[in-house]
Amino acid sequence: MRIVKKILKFLAWFLGILLLLLLIFCVYVWKVSDVKPPAVQDRAVEALQRTQLDSTAYVLGNNWLRKSRYGLYEMYVSGGPFERGVINGKLSRELIVSQEIAFTHQIRKMIPSEGYLKFLKYVVGFMNRGLPEHVTDEYKLEIYGESLAASDSFKWIGSNYARQLNYHAAHDIGHALQNLMLVGCTSFGAWDTKTESGAMILGRNFDFWVGDEFAEHKIVSFVNPTTGHKFAYITWGGFVGVVSGMNDQGLTVTINAARSRIPFDAATPVSLVAREILQYAGNIKEAVAIAHKREMFVSESFLVGSAADHRSALIEKTPDTLAVYDPAADHIECTNHYQSDLLGAQKLNQEQMQGSASVYRYQRLQELLQQQYPLNPAKVAAILRDRKGLHDADIGNGNEKAVNQFIAHHSVIFMPDSLRMWVSTAPWQMGTYVCYDLRKVFAMQGLGTDHEVADTSLNIPPDPFLQTDEYARFLLFRKAKMNWMDKVKVGSGAFVSNNPEYYDAYRLEGDYQASLGNADRAVQYYKMALTKEIATVGERLAIEEKIRKINKAKAGK
Template identity: 45%
Template sequence: MWELYVEGNPYRRGLITGSLTEELFHNQEAIFVSKIDKFVPSKTKQALLRRFLAWYNRKLYLNVPLEYKTEILGLSKYASPDYNYIAEPYLRVLYFHGAHDIGHALQDLALVGCSSFAAWDDKTEDGSLIIGRNLDFYAGDDFAQEKIVSFTNPTEGYKFMSVTWAGMLGVLSGMNEHGLTVTINAGKSKIPLVAKTPISILNREILQYATTIEEAIAIAKKRQVFVSESILVGSAADRKAILIEVSPHNFGVYDVENSNQLICSNHFQSDAYTNDKNNLKHIEESHSQYRYERMEELLDQNPKLTPKIAIDILRNKEGLNDKAIGYGNEKALNQLLAHHAVVFKPEQRLVWVSSNPYQLGEFVAYDLNDIFKNPTKKSLANTELNIEEDPFQYTEAYKNYQAYRQLRQEVLSNIETKNDIDLETLSRLENLNPDYWEAYYLVGKYYYNKGYYTAALNTFEIAKTKEITTVPDEEQVDTYIKN
């Protein structure tokens, strides 16, 4: 992992960040744009998309604080000239900060099935607050390759750390010098009519300017967002965690009563959303409630949380009651696609960040008290506190899962182009990830399209015996069986 330390006023911070990360920045931008090219291969449609984004983002600049626009301007001086056809550098980098929100809003992407939890007092071994989170934002393995653990000492506000990538000044997971933490989990969104404040920018503002839960809520209330998100705020000063639940037309705060444990997946829990149709539908049809119950189950099995136990929970690949549900299933806490996982101990200002791949690598420890006192050390990590890697990455099952992902892409591509697939390949797809419903579904779909209805029916019926991810997925399998 890369470590970055930056200090100074907003423009200077942007310039320094751009200068130090230029090569990584160009690399991330290339990966990101190639994703757009893959989703929208037509040059005509790309031109329409650019015009749409320019229109959609027309008021974005009004909703981003001047400080962050200035920092983005400094950073944009180091953006690649290769993509000026999309937009000039400053606007392009500004747009990229809203890319998560735009993708989430327009496609309701299932790229963001994040899981997080917090425990304190009698629920942890030493009574200290502990927070764990998986960021299941997936923009490809290459995108997640070059993670940055960033430390910022701004001229205004508080010093803070965040886990990020080159070109991103917003915050998805972070902690400040006062032991205030923020992490985000996507909720169910309606498609908004115009871009407002990107959630990563709101998160950044909370981290930089709040020391308590009350201050965090006040900052969140000031901003208008354009997607629905749960912001899990942990506070050393308050010695607990809460959820701030924001959406374009609603705002709620969820504070657990009579409990020292908070669980968050991808649905809202505060009174403000009790009758929200989108949220109720999401609980009923998605994998959010299932992961919520799995976190509950694992926390019940480990009544005294430690950072190591929190990491074991984040790495868990099984379903409820330890059922084998196939690797990569979105009902698992560890879907083997996370950009990063992180564990915070806010009162001690300690944070553990996962190294590649996913949450399986060593969790590297950072002590914020020590780093902000002595930021010029060669390495900022406190390696004595590191938590060992997950041996699963060296197993046959992991190798098979990686092979499954590759073969899955080939099979999907052949189904789309109506090419023939030999029986050996189809059988291999099932055998590489035998507990996963999707393998059988894809094979069944291929048979169905070819008119091999008996074979298709048998395979769809096997898929039905597995843990299918969502209600719409299950309905699709049922429709094929009925047909």
């Protein structure tokens, strides 16, 4: 009896200590999740108010926001860090709110549990506990300024400032934790003999999808900071990081995700490293120096084009290593794996090359470039819009192995020597590519009237594919897929009949038949999927596992 009492007493003490430690940990997580905004010396800019020119244009001093007839929002912002942020917020507050609604709507669809969402709030806060230490004071002030325009409706996630700061690391967190490859992009550059004029030209697809709503309100932002270079980049409401941009020195930067380890602490978000490069680098050497001094917690490739150097290079960076890949040629290509001698043999990179769609897409990109040399903007657009597989094989519309995966948030073409860039319009990269001349935009003294600021005479027209029956059927397939993902009823044959060469159409049809209890038909569709061009090894293994499970269940009856 004494032994039992001692054991119970020990267990009581043990559980008490465990609960105390858990309480201390929870308090710690709550405290580190509560990010404090930076101190601001002069808040006079907060008193300024925007003036409405018409239903789609606002001005605030020399700063402005307008919606073009092509559906792109265009914004010009100038001044110091906090001033830029506040002006950004005042001009684009509706876009900031709608963007957060779109983002959180998709998150709620992915994670419908309120309790789990609250739990994840603190998990993300804990993972990002060191984030402010890795963001420069300039960018913290700018993010704080624009966060003042954010909606209080989302305080269940965190304070306005904490949310906006953390959103800049959202890509990094998601990509690193699950290697979701939400940013599985394609980019390339050419110059000298590989272009019609000898001038440098670069193209990129930013294949980033967090729901269709997220890509509805793209912003082409022109920034005139008090320090550094003037620059333009493609963004969305509330986001001051850079994924695709060019500065007034003719330096461009785009990012391509690589396979990463699971992080244990925060570091500088990739988009803010790219932003710093764009704002403060005038050539490749300066870009490398900036990338080298910033610690990151995911792996990424930065394709940097430089008018000053008349060439492009890849800055390949992991949390602990940096390498520069220079092809020593007049062209360069990048998908989602490293190419340098230093990082190419890395274990994670080899796994990425063997298991993902990256190498196949890289080979297809090279094939397309060989067909199109010498390049001009229209030819670059044709490459970025290409839907086929190697040797022009029909691999289905939406396949990750294609350059055009029909998920692009935006697509962009740069000509650094002339400071021109072409930005795609909906749908995906298939609509008009609108041309902007940075020299002309930055020479504007405010927006006196609401007028087009793009150089529309140089626009690239929409892809004729949009007028075809095949495109109409792809939209039907995609609608059925979205409905299926949202647990909305779909009809039999909605997948395969509308996208017959796409392996995922058969996988989806197999899942649909399995949900109805039609095991034999499900297996037939899964086996058909295996005969098509499957994007990744993981997806092939997942389909094979579905077949094994069904066969095992049938054998057990």
